[in-house]
Amino acid sequence: MWILGVNAPPTGWHDSAACLIDEHGEIIAFSEEERCNRHRHSLYRKPLGAARYVLHQAGISPADVDVVALGWDSEQLYPRRFATDADFLAYAVGLDFGDRTPEVVRVPHHQAHAASAFYASPFTKAGVLVVDGHGENESSTIWTYEDGAAPRLERSWQRTASLGYAYDAASTWLGFSFLNAGKTMGLAAYGRAAGIEVEPLVDLTADDFRPAVAPLTENRGSATADEIKEQYDTVVGRWRDRYSRIAGADGPSAPEGSLTDDPNAVLVAYTAQRVIEETVRHLASLTRKAAGVEELCLSGGVALNCSTNGTLPGPLYVPPVPHDAGVALGAAWTVRPPRRHTTPLSPYLGTDIHGPDSARRRAALDTSDLVRTDLDTDDLAALLLDGRIGAVAQGRAEVGPRALCRRSIIAVPDTAGVTVRVNTLKNREQWRPFAGVTRPDYGAELWEQQEHLSRYMLGAARATALGRQVAPGVVHIDGTTRPQVLHGDEAPAVGAALDALRTQGAPPVLLNTSFNGKGEPIVNTAADALTAFRAMDLDFLVLGDDLYRKSDRTGGARR
Secondary structure, three states, rough: OOOEEEEEOOOOOOOEEEEOOOOOOOEEEEEHHHHHHOOOOHOOOOOHHHHHHHHHOOOHOOOOOOOEEEEOOOOOOOOOOOHHHHHHHHHHOOOOOOOOEEEEEEOOOOHHHHHHHHHOOOOEEEEEEEEOOOOOOOOOOEEEOOOOOOOOEEEEOHHHHOHHHHHHHHHHHOOOOOOHHHHHHHHHHHHHHHHOOOOOEEEEEEOEEOOOOOOOOOOOOOHHHHHHHHHHHHHHHHHHHHHHHHOOOOEEEEEHHHHHOHHHHHHHHHHHHHHHHHHHHHHHHHEEEEEEEEOEEEEHHHHOOHHHHOOOOOOOOOOOOOOOHHHHHHHHHHHHHOOOOOOOOOOOOEEEOOOOOOOHHHHOOOOOEEEEEEHHHHHHHHHOOOOEEEEOOOOHHHHHHHOOOOEEEEOOOOOOOOHHHHHHOOOOOOOOOOEEEEEEHHHHHOOOOOOOOOHOOOEEEEHHHHHHOOOHHHHOOEEOOOOOEEEOOOOHHHHHHHHHHHHHHOOOOOEEEEOOOOOOOOOOOHHHHHHHHHHHHOOOEEEOOOEEOOOOOOOOOOO
16 A cells, blocks of 8 residues: 655645655655755645655556545545546646546645654654644634544644744744744844843633734634635734834844844844743643653644743754655655654665666766765864864755755754855845754753754754854844754764764764755755755765765865
8 A cells, every 4th residue: 555645736835745664654755846846935836856766766657556645635635636537646746647537635734744753753642732824714723632542633823823824924024034033033033142132922721822913803713715815914914014013123233144143133033932842841731741741742833932842841843854845755644654663763865976776866966066085084083173164965866845865965063164155155134043953961961951853953952061162153132042853873974973083082063954055855865965066165075985075175274
């Protein structure tokens, strides 16, 4: 039995994705469409490239697919738009399934989010909290999940009581897209560092919360996508008006690259961040109480808020794909849960850097303008210790928005100046922070410990005095970092580099950020990696088992 999970239009209009599982619930492959078509967030695009990849990884054709599971109730949102399931699949996925149309299972959006978190976790029972912009009829939900039992919906909050809407409004007030909420979070840290006072915009009661912008009267259970969009625009507009009153302005007075110089911009970002942090902490407590266990899973777009995640006590698990791409996995797992899940999900489920025909693909790459050598760990460590900044593209790609050392830019973070250099080469705002990566034992000396969040770089942690001393390039203005720990040979080149740094007496910690240029998805294939390497001011590239340098970067002192 083959189950193809998708996040796909018209319901999943951003971050489309495809995931293939077998009859045991085992993941064969999982990819976000943006990695394939090279369009960031893959807006309004069907997951055709991702679907073709996951089927190819299994060695099957579309005709072999038994079930297509969608992480939305498309029938509610777009009633009578598609006459048949075949019509829907042609529009949403685009594969030719042949004469036999697979069964289509429409999984409610929040249930798909919840399943993607629980079954990826090592827990046998957990409370699951889903917080995002909205599902079909809700914005936040509490679930109890337990192996061998049907999931139980404990609580739900209506769409227009959305924490996601409140954050979207702040992001757009600041001049960002709602898809750039990470920038808002990074800017909010400047308010925390300054200790500014913010107006509380949420009222927490014993078992509920009331946002300052009152929810609308809704047509729950039958609202269409058009009705939901109208409500979204209304509520986000009211939140934006509220931020304008707080700031005394309708937007920032400084350009995006200088927002930290605008007190109003910092105030709005930190105000919205506090709404999220205070409410999610409260909802996390309610979730644990409802489920009767301390084990907690988070999912939904708000679960990407690392600063909030870092304030929550454990045991806590957030999957590597808590955003909408993750419902491709959650929908498939709702149809067929995995039989066993005793360890956290490996995120390395995407495209192999050279693909299945590695020798042929490597031979087809034009690298004549580059200097190639066999990858040697000591050479790699020497480049890093010499202050060089490079990239790694090796093995199967990560899923999710965080680069986890298989599609990463890396550098030694021993000065704050490395932040300036890496932000410059990525063409990012200089006020944005970077994350660090190390081995678990050394991470225990550098920052507060997180049992699971640091696997996927999904939780902020306060740096220790040692962390601030040896790795200032990955410590943000508020004294936190967003750490990753590497176990074993999960990312062989970076893991070997960390071990070599330790052997040579240097702190085994690296700056780690995504390997992509401004406005681009993270690189996926070897061809993507070479294109990005040539376009960016990088010193070296680890590509599979090869080390490439530009002809003018083969020598020289620390830059």
